[in-house]
Amino acid sequence: MEQFLSQLINGLQIGTIYALIALGYTMVYGIIKLINFAHGDLIMIGSYVAYLSIVHFGVPFPVAFLLAMLFCALAGVLMDRIAYRPLRHRPRLEALITAMGVSLFIEHGARNLPFIGPSFRRFPDVVGVKSYPLVSSVVVTNVQILNVVVAVVLMVILQYIIRRTKIGMAMRAVSLDLEAAKLMGIDVDRVIAVTFAIGGCLAGAAGVLMGVAYPRLSPYMGVMPGLKAFVAAVFGGIGSIPGAVVGGVLMGVVETFATAAYSQVAEGVFFVVLVAVLLFRPTGLLGEPIAEKV
Amino acid sequence: MRFLTRKNIRSAAGILLAYVLLQGLNSAGLLSNYVLFIIMVALINAILTVSLNIITGFAGQFSIGHAGFMAVGAYVSAMFTRFVLNVGPDTPFVWREPAFLISLFAGSLAAALVAYLIGIPTLRLKGDYLAIATLGFNQVMVVLFNNLDFVGGPRGFTGIPKLSDLTWVAGLTVVSVLIMRNFVRSIYGSQCVAVREDEIAAESLGVDVTRYKILAFTLASFFAGTAGGLLAHLLQLAHPSQFTFLKSIDILLMLVVGGMGSIPGSIISALVLTVLPEMLRFSQDLRLVIYPVLLIVFVIKNPLPYLRRVTAQIQERVRAMWVNRFGG
Amino acid sequence: MPLLEVENLSKRFGGLQAVSDVDLTLRKGELIGLIGPNGAGKTTVFNLISGFYRPTRGAIRLQGDEIAGLRPHQIEARGIARTFQNIRLFKDLTVLENVRIAHHSYARYGLWDSIVRTEKFYEGEKRLTEESLEFLSTFGLQDRAMEIARNLPYGEQRRLEIARALATRPQLLLLDEPAAGMNPQETKSLMELIEFIKERFALTIILIEHQMRVVMGICQRILVMDFGKIIARGSPGEIQKDAQVVEAYLGRQARRHAAAD
Numbered sequence: 001m002e003q004f005l006s007q008l009i010n011g012l013q014i015g016t017i018y019a020l021i022a023l024g025y026t027m028v029y030g031i032i033k034l035i036n037f038a039h040g041d042l043i044m045i046g047s048y049v050a051y052l053s054i055v056h057f058g059v060p061f062p063v064a065f066l067l068a069m070l071f072c073a074l075a076g077v078l079m080d081r082i083a084y085r086p087l088r089h090r091p092r093l094e095a096l097i098t099a100m101g102v103s104l105f106i107e108h109g110a111r112n113l114p115f116i117g118p119s120f121r122r123f124p125d126v127v128g129v130k131s132y133p134l135v136s137s138v139v140v141t142n143v144q145i146l147n148v149v150v151a152v153v154l155m156v157i158l159q160y161i162i163r164r165t166k167i168g169m170a171m172r173a174v175s176l177d178l179e180a181a182k183l184m185g186i187d188v189d190r191v192i193a194v195t196f197a198i199g200g201c202l203a204g205a206a207g208v209l210m211g212v213a214y215p216r217l218s219p220y221m222g223v224m225p226g227l228k229a230f231v232a233a234v235f236g237g238i239g240s241i242p243g244a245v246v247g248g249v250l251m252g253v254v255e256t257f258a259t260a261a262y263s264q265v266a267e268g269v270f271f272v273v274l275v276a277v278l279l280f281r282p283t284g285l286l287g288e289p290i291a292e293k294v
Numbered sequence: 295m296r297f298l299t300r301k302n303i304r305s306a307a308g309i310l311l312a313y314v315l316l317q318g319l320n321s322a323g324l325l326s327n328y329v330l331f332i333i334m335v336a337l338i339n340a341i342l343t344v345s346l347n348i349i350t351g352f353a354g355q356f357s358i359g360h361a362g363f364m365a366v367g368a369y370v371s372a373m374f375t376r377f378v379l380n381v382g383p384d385t386p387f388v389w390r391e392p393a394f395l396i397s398l399f400a401g402s403l404a405a406a407l408v409a410y411l412i413g414i415p416t417l418r419l420k421g422d423y424l425a426i427a428t429l430g431f432n433q434v435m436v437v438l439f440n441n442l443d444f445v446g447g448p449r450g451f452t453g454i455p456k457l458s459d460l461t462w463v464a465g466l467t468v469v470s471v472l473i474m475r476n477f478v479r480s481i482y483g484s485q486c487v488a489v490r491e492d493e494i495a496a497e498s499l500g501v502d503v504t505r506y507k508i509l510a511f512t513l514a515s516f517f518a519g520t521a522g523g524l525l526a527h528l529l530q531l532a533h534p535s536q537f538t539f540l541k542s543i544d545i546l547l548m549l550v551v552g553g554m555g556s557i558p559g560s561i562i563s564a565l566v567l568t569v570l571p572e573m574l575r576f577s578q579d580l581r582l583v584i585y586p587v588l589l590i591v592f593v594i595k596n597p598l599p600y601l602r603r604v605t606a607q608i609q610e611r612v613r614a615m616w617v618n619r620f621g622g
Numbered sequence: 623m624p625l626l627e628v629e630n631l632s633k634r635f636g637g638l639q640a641v642s643d644v645d646l647t648l649r650k651g652e653l654i655g656l657i658g659p660n661g662a663g664k665t666t667v668f669n670l671i672s673g674f675y676r677p678t679r680g681a682i683r684l685q686g687d688e689i690a691g692l693r694p695h696q697i698e699a700r701g702i703a704r705t706f707q708n709i710r711l712f713k714d715l716t717v718l719e720n721v722r723i724a725h726h727s728y729a730r731y732g733l734w735d736s737i738v739r740t741e742k743f744y745e746g747e748k749r750l751t752e753e754s755l756e757f758l759s760t761f762g763l764q765d766r767a768m769e770i771a772r773n774l775p776y777g778e779q780r781r782l783e784i785a786r787a788l789a790t791r792p793q794l795l796l797l798d799e800p801a802a803g804m805n806p807q808e809t810k811s812l813m814e815l816i817e818f819i820k821e822r823f824a825l826t827i828i829l830i831e832h833q834m835r836v837v838m839g840i841c842q843r844i845l846v847m848d849f850g851k852i853i854a855r856g857s858p859g860e861i862q863k864d865a866q867v868v869e870a871y872l873g874r875q876a877r878r879h880a881a882a883d
Contacts, residue, residue: 029422083590083594087593087594093350093554094593097546097550097593098589098593100543100547100589101547102590104582104589105583105587108582108586111582112580112582227539231430234422234423234426238422265441267433268433268434268437271429271433271434272430272434275415275416278416278419278423278426278427279415282418282419282423283423294494294665294675294706297739473737476738477737480736480747481722481723481726481729481731481736481746482733482736484719484722484726485723485726487715487723488723491712491714492712494674494694494706494710495711495712497674497694497698498672498674498695498704498706498710498787499695499698499703499723499726499787499789499790500695500698500699500724500726500727500790501726502693502695503695
């Protein structure tokens with residue numbers, strides 16, 4: 001029972017991180033039907049920005065956190081402007097390939113930067129780790145609490161933006177029908193840029209949280225979490241915001257349990273389950289079944 | 295014999311000439327092992343790219359798990375060579391070569407079979423969901439081979455005899471591409487294209503959409519298996535890390551740059567994109583950055599149609615000069 | 623024996639009853655019209671007959687054989703062809719290629735033949751191309767054979783779509799709003815075309831159409847749908863006077879006016 005509980009807590013921790021990343025994927029997909037393969041690398045950028053500001057500029061942690069989010073928001077907007085906007089009206093596969101190119105560029109580029117470099121960096125211990133006993137021998141650390149709380153706060157803010165602000169409404173409109181939104185006078189390019197910015201923000205936050213929870217930084221640290229979050233987003237129904245959250249958390253929890261039980265084949269089992277689910281719900285758990293008009 | 299057209303004879307002559315030239319240079323010791331190796335890898339990539347073209351370019355099904363079938367071909371053919379047929383360094387030529395063919399065939403067949411079994415349920419998915427499923431399958435294969443100890447597990451399958459040489463690789467590349475090309479330029483290929491263009495219209499015209507998706511998928515995976523087998527017997531090693539989704543994406547990159555639905559494009563793209571990074575070897579780190587930039591520029595600016603026009607113009611110019619000089 | 627019998631055909635999508643209890647009997651050689659306001663369920667009926675939807679309830683019989691629930695390509699093999707509301711040509715392929723694909727069952731060579739390039743393959747290809755070209759000339763499209771379908775003017779695209787459907791040599795042809803977007807001249811050509819193909823190919827035709835000129839002009843009898851049900855059947859003359867039909871299209875006011883006539 002205790003094992004179960006502590007693994008559940010671990011799962012929630014990584015799961016909320018995945019959820020933040022998955023949200024970025026799902027929002028961009030919802031609005032321009034693009035799987036931004038470079039999204040995972042924004043995590044890495046966020047981590048390093050926070051790392052560098054704390055270690056080299058002595059910036060306090062909360063400020064570093066905000067800096068990371070800001071930087072990644074900017075990076076997201078740049079990505080869109082330079083690589084994806086020119087391909088807006090071209091077949092989606094081309095944008096996909098470009099996204100992969102952007103991803104590789106960011107990863108290898110970062111590797112070549114002297115202050116990032118190929119070797120691992122260690123994220124500074126800014127949050128002194130303290131454990132709080134929960135139930136019998138099960139502990140929860142302050143890092144974990146911070147993680148979940150920050151993630152939830154961000155998700156609530158996102159929800160507010162989407163449901164209660166004008167820009168949020170514009171985002172929803174564009175994701176439903178881009179052409180119609182244009183005709184309604186919505187500046188579609190601006191809305192898309194904002195979406196990338198928000199997605200980038202969340203990825204940056206995820207990056208910092210990851211740096212705190214798993215302090216080993218490398219230029220390629222965003223690849224696997226990005227992939228897993230992407231799978232989680234599809235699993236939950238790509239384009240669906242609650243789906244991304246559900247998918248992300250589920251992915252984190254299942255992955256933690258699977259690794260604890262069968263560490264070797266955990267990944268394989270997960271993908272088998274994923275494919276099985278897709279066969280029964282081809283548009284993901286909470287996705288909208290897209291009926292094609294005959 | 296209808297296939298003995300002027301165009302075909304010219305192509306065949308060209309290929310034969312290139313082969314004889316390379317083989318000659320090799321025998322004379324003028325071709326370094328490294329260059330020969332790169333050429334063979336490029337040809338193997340050509341098989342992979344053309345086969346992915348069948349699935350994604352012609353049948354329009356988005357698959358990013360192609361390397362998974364490569365893995366099946368690599369491992370199964372290696373198992374045949376090492377365990378079933380017991381080919382070793384002292385196996386006589388007369389038996390060694392046919393054995394290689396049998397092993398390659400077994401690997402390809404295995405890959406095709408796996409593709410068929412997986413294709414039946416997953417090809418019902420569309421677009422991004424199909425992509426995820428194929429990605430998932432790819433990763434499952436990697437995990438599988440990582441955990442099968444009798445084929446080496448995480449250390450990989452070692453001790454594979456070096457049976458791939460230029461003749462085998464070049465020969466099988468030509469045969470594979472020819473078969474795939476003949477498939478595409480037939481009513482079967484046309485029906486796959488119909489599936490890509492508009493599944494609903496195709497279905498209303500009597501095209502069994504599911505059957506053709508599976509057909510394209512299985513055929514393409516057969517040759518992915520061939521490529522895997524050739525590679526395994528070239529490197530003398532098959533390791534799970536060679537066949538991850540990153541390799542699948544590599545192949546997809548080559549496909550896109552070469553132009554979907556263009557077989558010559560796929561071949562040229564595979565050759566160029568295998569050789570080019572090697573030419574940029576002077577700076578390992580820089581090449582890793584230049585390569586994706588080139589890719590992005592290539593996709594956005596789309597120089598391919600322009601390039602094709604320029605080459606066509608050059609061809610015309612040359613032909614005109616030839617006719618002028620030597621008559622028609 | 624009637625060519626097509628539809629009994630109690632119903633289709634439900636979650637909470638929406640798109641089609642309910644549709645009955646129809648079609649004899650060989652008839653040309654009937656299916657009309658009704660937008661959203662009445664007409665295309666849904668087509669989709670059910672051609673196999674793109676499974677009926678929630680009811681039976682569809684073609685020459686006595688039950689076909690409900692079969693896949694569209696199987697239904698095509700039994701002799702039903704259709705066109706679509708939004709033209710579904712293979713827009714990036716040539717005109718010839720569009721028809722060749724429809725002729726695929728005439729190739730009569732196998733996979734082996736195509737890979738190895740046997741005589742059978744070359745003969746089959748020649749036959750396919752020749753028959754497709756000849757077919758195109760029946761529709762006056764032979765000069766366009768090598769053009770990309772997307773580049774054809776709208777009226778010719780429609781004609782090509784109909785030609786392509788007929789290349790499958792069906793007994794029953796379902797035409798879904800073929801006159802959509804056509805000017806009066808084009809509409810007249812279309813009506814002539816429909817009558818021509820009916821004669822030439824011994825077809826039975828169901829026509830969904832909004833342009834009343836077409837429907838009243840060439841259909842022998844008409845079925846009217848509204849809200850998923852058939853609300854009236856009869857000859858063109860009878861339908862025009864039917865109060866329910868008028869109301870369905872034009873609302874209560876018009877019904878009073880019609881009653882006054």
